[in-house]
């Protein structure tokens with residue numbers, strides 16, 4: 001796997017191994033509510049990491065803190081070995097929003113949305129140069145949306161909209177990409193396309209941090225996981241963190257949890273089905289199982 005930094009400008013200040021590094025971070029909103037308390041975790045470069053937790057657990061707050069939108073009351077966040085402010089200044093961080101956070105009636109073309117990713121690379125005038133147009137073209141081609149460049153964003157399907165925002169992050173050439181619920185309202189084929197793209201981006205050494213309620217997909221496409229509930233309950237490789245015990249801590253009674261019995265009515269089998277969404281997670285002997293994909297069979301070891 002190639003985990004060399006893709007951009008020369010991150011070489012000087014960045015710790016090449018460092019992805020997202022959060023230490024004892026606390027976020028308190030103006031209302032006085034502490035949404036995140038004493039949060040500590042790391043996400044290395046060259047990984048896809050799931051951010052998992054119930055509604056209100058603090059996932060969006062954590063993304064906002066990583067994007068510098070909310071102030072930390074305590075603690076620190078470093079991205080690629082530098083403070084958030086510096087990483088943002090260098091256009092190293094991109095956010096792919098939840099569909100609900102976007103005004104789809106706003107009259108803007110697909111290519112203009114993707115061009116927004118280039119703003120930080122342009123001068124004060126924000127006049128696109130040939131390199132910017134080329135980056136937009138390449139990003140749209142990469143998400144298979146080149147044919148839609150002149151469409152209004154509001155005229156696209158849910159999955160197409162997601163791909164356009166992913167293209168904006170690619171045009172920006174960001175190294176840390178935060179994706180908020182990328183699979184909501186997306187069919188299985190588009191989900192597979194997005195996952196294939198995320199894997200490519202991971203193999204380029206970027207950090208992909210993905211908030212999702214789609215628990216069944218997590219062991220399929222993520223290497224690591226961060227479980228939150230007002231703080232970080234567990235983080236690390238999927239095999240160690242995405243366990244029945246941790247999921248029960250994170251979701252408690254919120255999950256639909258079914259234990260299957262054998263047909264003769266004998267003792268309970270060690271299978272559990274967890275669902276926080278439409279795609280359930282099957283647990284066998286306390287461990288998450290992944291659906292086997294044809295694409296996996298074709299991937300080199």
Ligand SMILES: Nc1ncnc2c1ncn2[C@@H]1O[C@H](COP(=O)(O)OP(=O)(O)OP(=O)(O)O)[C@@H](O)[C@H]1O
Pocket residue numbers: 029030031033035053054055056057058059060061062
């Ligand atoms: N701007 C805000 N001001 C005050 N409280 C807020 C604000 N935004 C979020 N909260 C509160 O902070 C807590 C965490 O919310 P957050 O949106 O981070 O959760 P989440 O895990 O992203 O939820 P979901 O899965 O529903 O998107 C919640 O109790 C929420 O009500």
